[in-house]
Amino acid sequence: MKPFEYNRANDLDHAARLTSDGARPIAGGTNLLDLMKLEIETPDALVDINRVPLGGIEPDGDELRIGALVTNSACAADERIRRDYPVLARAILAGATFQLRNKATTAGNLCQRTRCYYFYNTEMPCNKREPGSGCSAIGGFNRIHAVLGASDACIATYPGDMAVALCALNATVEIATAEGHTRSVPVRAFHRLPDDAPERDNVLEPGEVITAVVLPAPPGGKHVYRKVRDRSSYAFALVSIAAVVRMDGGAIASAALAFGGLAHKPWHDERVDALLVGEVPSDALFDKAADLLLDGAQGHGTNDFKIPMARRTLKAVLREVTGDAE
Amino acid sequence: MTGSLEMDRPDDRNRLDAMAQGVIGKPLDRPDGPAKVTGSARYAAEYAVENCAEGVLVTATISKGQVVAIDEASVRDMPGVIAVISDERMVARPAQGGAGESPVRNVRQVEYWGQPIALVVAETFEQARNASKQLRIEYRSDDDAAIDQHSRDVPIETHGEPTIQGNLDKAISQAAYAVEVTYTTECHNSAPMEPHASIAQWDGTTLTVHSSLQMLKYNVKELADAVGLDPEDVRLLSPYVGGGFGSKLGISPEGVAASIAAMELGRAVRVVLLRQQVFQCVMRRSETTQRLRLAADSDGRLVGFGHEALVSNLPGETFAEPVTQASDFLYPGENRTLRIDLARLNLVTAGSVRAPGEAVGMQALEGAMDELAMKIGIDPVELRLRNIPERHPAKDIPYSSRKLAECLKAGAERFGWHGARRSPCHTREGEWWIGTGMATAARVHNLNEAEARVTLYPDGTAAVASDMTDIGTGTYTVLGQIAAEMLGLDRNDVLVRLGDSSFPPGAGSGGSWGAPSTGSAVFLACEAIRTRLAARLGCQEEELTLQDGFATVRGQTTALSDVLKGDQIEEVGHFKAGEISDKFSAAMYGAFFTEVAVNAYTGEARVRRFTGAFGFGRVLNAKTATSQCMGGMVWGIGSALTEEEIFDKRYGHVVNPDLAEYHVPVNLDVPHLDVVLVDERDPAASPLQAKGVGELGICGAAGAIGNAIHDACGVRLRSFPFTPDKIMAELGDP
Ligand SMILES: Cc1cc2nc3c(=O)[nH]c(=O)nc-3n(C[C@H](O)[C@H](O)[C@H](O)COP(=O)(O)OP(=O)(O)OC[C@H]3O[C@@H](n4cnc5c(N)ncnc54)[C@H](O)[C@@H]3O)c2cc1C
Numbered sequence A: 001m002k003p004f005e006y007n008r009a010n011d012l013d014h015a016a017r018l019t020s021d022g023a024r025p026i027a028g029g030t031n032l033l034d035l036m037k038l039e040i041e042t043p044d045a046l047v048d049i050n051r052v053p054l055g056g057i058e059p060d061g062d063e064l065r066i067g068a069l070v071t072n073s074a075c076a077a078d079e080r081i082r083r084d085y086p087v088l089a090r091a092i093l094a095g096a097t098f099q100l101r102n103k104a105t106t107a108g109n110l111c112q113r114t115r116c117y118y119f120y121n122t123e124m125p126c127n128k129r130e131p132g133s134g135c136s137a138i139g140g141f142n143r144i145h146a147v148l149g150a151s152d153a154c155i156a157t158y159p160g161d162m163a164v165a166l167c168a169l170n171a172t173v174e175i176a177t178a179e180g181h182t183r184s185v186p187v188r189a190f191h192r193l194p195d196d197a198p199e200r201d202n203v204l205e206p207g208e209v210i211t212a213v214v215l216p217a218p219p220g221g222k223h224v225y226r227k228v229r230d231r232s233s234y235a236f237a238l239v240s241i242a243a244v245v246r247m248d249g250g251a252i253a254s255a256a257l258a259f260g261g262l263a264h265k266p267w268h269d270e271r272v273d274a275l276l277v278g279e280v281p282s283d284a285l286f287d288k289a290a291d292l293l294l295d296g297a298q299g300h301g302t303n304d305f306k307i308p309m310a311r312r313t314l315k316a317v318l319r320e321v322t323g324d325a326e
Numbered sequence B: 001m002t003g004s005l006e007m008d009r010p011d012d013r014n015r016l017d018a019m020a021q022g023v024i025g026k027p028l029d030r031p032d033g034p035a036k037v038t039g040s041a042r043y044a045a046e047y048a049v050e051n052c053a054e055g056v057l058v059t060a061t062i063s064k065g066q067v068v069a070i071d072e073a074s075v076r077d078m079p080g081v082i083a084v085i086s087d088e089r090m091v092a093r094p095a096q097g098g099a100g101e102s103p104v105r106n107v108r109q110v111e112y113w114g115q116p117i118a119l120v121v122a123e124t125f126e127q128a129r130n131a132s133k134q135l136r137i138e139y140r141s142d143d144d145a146a147i148d149q150h151s152r153d154v155p156i157e158t159h160g161e162p163t164i165q166g167n168l169d170k171a172i173s174q175a176a177y178a179v180e181v182t183y184t185t186e187c188h189n190s191a192p193m194e195p196h197a198s199i200a201q202w203d204g205t206t207l208t209v210h211s212s213l214q215m216l217k218y219n220v221k222e223l224a225d226a227v228g229l230d231p232e233d234v235r236l237l238s239p240y241v242g243g244g245f246g247s248k249l250g251i252s253p254e255g256v257a258a259s260i261a262a263m264e265l266g267r268a269v270r271v272v273l274l275r276q277q278v279f280q281c282v283m284r285r286s287e288t289t290q291r292l293r294l295a296a297d298s299d300g301r302l303v304g305f306g307h308e309a310l311v312s313n314l315p316g317e318t319f320a321e322p323v324t325q326a327s328d329f330l331y332p333g334e335n336r337t338l339r340i341d342l343a344r345l346n347l348v349t350a351g352s353v354r355a356p357g358e359a360v361g362m363q364a365l366e367g368a369m370d371e372l373a374m375k376i377g378i379d380p381v382e383l384r385l386r387n388i389p390e391r392h393p394a395k396d397i398p399y400s401s402r403k404l405a406e407c408l409k410a411g412a413e414r415f416g417w418h419g420a421r422r423s424p425c426h427t428r429e430g431e432w433w434i435g436t437g438m439a440t441a442a443r444v445h446n447l448n449e450a451e452a453r454v455t456l457y458p459d460g461t462a463a464v465a466s467d468m469t470d471i472g473t474g475t476y477t478v479l480g481q482i483a484a485e486m487l488g489l490d491r492n493d494v495l496v497r498l499g500d501s502s503f504p505p506g507a508g509s510g511g512s513w514g515a516p517s518t519g520s521a522v523f524l525a526c527e528a529i530r531t532r533l534a535a536r537l538g539c540q541e542e543e544l545t546l547q548d549g550f551a552t553v554r555g556q557t558t559a560l561s562d563v564l565k566g567d568q569i570e571e572v573g574h575f576k577a578g579e580i581s582d583k584f585s586a587a588m589y590g591a592f593f594t595e596v597a598v599n600a601y602t603g604e605a606r607v608r609r610f611t612g613a614f615g616f617g618r619v620l621n622a623k624t625a626t627s628q629c630m631g632g633m634v635w636g637i638g639s640a641l642t643e644e645e646i647f648d649k650r651y652g653h654v655v656n657p658d659l660a661e662y663h664v665p666v667n668l669d670v671p672h673l674d675v676v677l678v679d680e681r682d683p684a685a686s687p688l689q690a691k692g693v694g695e696l697g698i699c700g701a702a703g704a705i706g707n708a709i710h711d712a713c714g715v716r717l718r719s720f721p722f723t724p725d726k727i728m729a730e731l732g733d734p
């Protein structure tokens, strides 16, 4: 661990002052600290934001505002979230462990970094860790890597679960800028594709602090979060799907699907949602949805399996979410 | 009577059953349990040693070549840095179990990625770790590193003497039923919860090291040899070990580095392996490629048996994963071929990992046996029952006590085994295919020389001391029970002290021999004490009944304290393995039965029920023995479904060197484990009639799971671990 300066902020202004001077916010620390120990991240200064009043889950009209510092455990246990947004509670509970979720925060979870094996090994070239050094995962062991939206510079995946559900729910990230303004970014546009700048995971600008995630009015319908993984718990998704689907008279009235484990961001494809709406569920329809989703999907060797796995998992999820069975 | 015994013939006296205290075998709690769960049990790195400097190992980032220069100046001025040590005595590899001498030194000659080359010492751990990352090292890299495990284009040699008997090729071609298949397993890591750790202290004459080790009597010699001291001047302390699983059988590089640093700097030095280093520079279980050839007659009796394996290790290592160890004795077949080939690879040292040999050999063999049962069309349990040989098929010696048939029957009954033959894909629950599978368990019985000292104090309490270790298995518990039984004492009146090399040399924890060997030494010491008590009471030792602190002879009862009259009696028991293994084939046996669900869409496999029935001689403590069996079965789940230490084929480093990506089973992967202990006494095993149980629960467990996967969904995989992608690739439309 490289020596660093540590400051604790008591309010947002204080935090913003420190972050605009280059300090990195630290919340639960469950990701950032690990990365600092391994010197994958080497910030010169940290600002501990845990005393900034960014907690609490509060309704705002039809919407529900989740403070940036709400822990994953608290969020998943919240009665309103379990009732109105069960896909979110299920996605959170599918991630990490009790102990980690007790520390992990909403904002920290959104900003968690990739689990790419080569990103974690500071002896290996990695464009995300060290821009311009190359990508070791291409041509290497890439079982957990992307099949959609990757670039020649980086084929890493965004590893999280919570954000996949937020993406299906079309939630919004509320951000305090360095200048003291607030801006909002849909979760669907918050994470980036790697393109030629994989060092940037998301659209946060230097100095910006996430203040909340806002859920739109409850979408109704049936919620499913399906996570395919190597072991039953405490493993990142090989493929995951968040689905919020409302049926009406045997046809699909609305559909919002998001995918984890496939890309550098939680993957949302409007065309897939649109294809489903108005249709009567059938295997042929599900196949068409999978064709559309995976059009252009590309494996990199050890992750080739993700393409058929995404197709099969999508079918399972669509059968479940459009069926009568609970 | 003396306190020593060489195991040259069976000990039929069965003395423990004749004792009166009645604690042997009882499911007593561990005396060390409360200390462990409350955190007061101190592990190697946890001792508060004054003025202790912190060291972090620097490891190679090439797979083969030379260290040309270590630029000490690059870290000298960093905050807190005290020294960079790259002494020629540092060791480049861990010692193999029982080596008793220093492992390969010459750290500047790099033979694998992750090889230790230097130690950075600083005032704090964070400073040392930071400096270790900045230390500049110049290499000259060779371009002929052999790192692709699946390439045959590497040096391969035959290990040991193959067994070749009759004509297997002919037997296969003429057999009523034959199976010829190749199974593979990947590298495993012991992944003990406590990483390898040492605190070394040097007072100018004696080197004292708190370390996490399994076999102190060898470890003292290894460390002394490495650092150039007389073994008399080295003291090792390992009272608590947070798991070893073979990776702590021999000393590892951190202990030697800490010792050298302490001797050079004149202050205590602590070195703990980083988790990544546990994966990268201690010990792996070799990957294996196993060719199995089974030939059966029309009744399903084996007439041909072939098990040939390719394993790997670093150049210069003599250890080769003994894949065919149980194949040697388990099944018949007059036409036999057993052999092991060893590929020389530039990957971290391969060595003993819990149940070396059988852990991976049995899972492949039991898969092939299942395939044979399918071919013949008989119940796989019946196939096993028909193939229990009369005498050792190659050595023509008798078996010692063997409860294989009993285990197969008891396990089948407990599990509710269906018995009848059926085709796969018979049961579907929603998205899940459900199937069942079984396998035999077998693990060779090992013994090792051991000494233990037992002291009976004037107040009628006793103490046991040995340099034996308890690596979490329950050694403290069972050694206390043996002494309590033999001396007629309450278990709480016996204090067991272990893990100090100044105590008499025990067997060490390895090869499942700890309890039968060191336990026998305790038994022998107690027998000698009983003889001396008998002399005081004017009777024969056999006439003496000891119970609850009283001695009874011919109806006359005396308190032990009155017999002792203020004296204490101390005896050292000395047990030697002897020649018994040339006369009897002794092993532990068992049977696994499991129910597995396979997701028809995603190929995820989940174990839903798991029963194991085991016979391993006398049960010394039903609770700790059951825990050992369970732990083994959990390893079986990992071996079947998730565990794989992956090496990058281009660079030779471990791709997944942490517990987030090296997937051991988690609670949710493990269903209720149902363990049946089959009653047994094996007089040819030890004077306790006990064998070992620490490894048996793995040996074949993964095979049962693979067989259940096949029964569930019709997919027969032969490349462990059976991860979802591999299963899914073979599944039809959901
Ligand atoms: C072994 C392991 C297994 C895991 N498994 C899973 C899993 O299966 N699924 C899953 O989804 N997750 C998993 N996680 C990840 C876990 O969810 C994250 O570590 C956690 O959510 C991060 O939250 P935190 O508050 O601790 O973030 P921190 O570590 O404090 O911060 C993470 C990042 O967010 C930034 N940050 C934090 N707060 C703010 C803010 N308000 N504004 C701007 N930036 C901010 C930090 O600067 C840092 O870059 C796992 C983690 C571990 C260690």
Ligand code: SF4
Pocket (backbone or CB within 6 Å): A114, A116, A117, A118, A119, A125, A126, A127, A128, A129, A134, A135, A136, A137, A138, A153, A154, A155, A156, A198
């Ligand atoms: S995939 Fe991305 S994170 Fe991984 S090595 Fe390549 S550049 Fe680095």
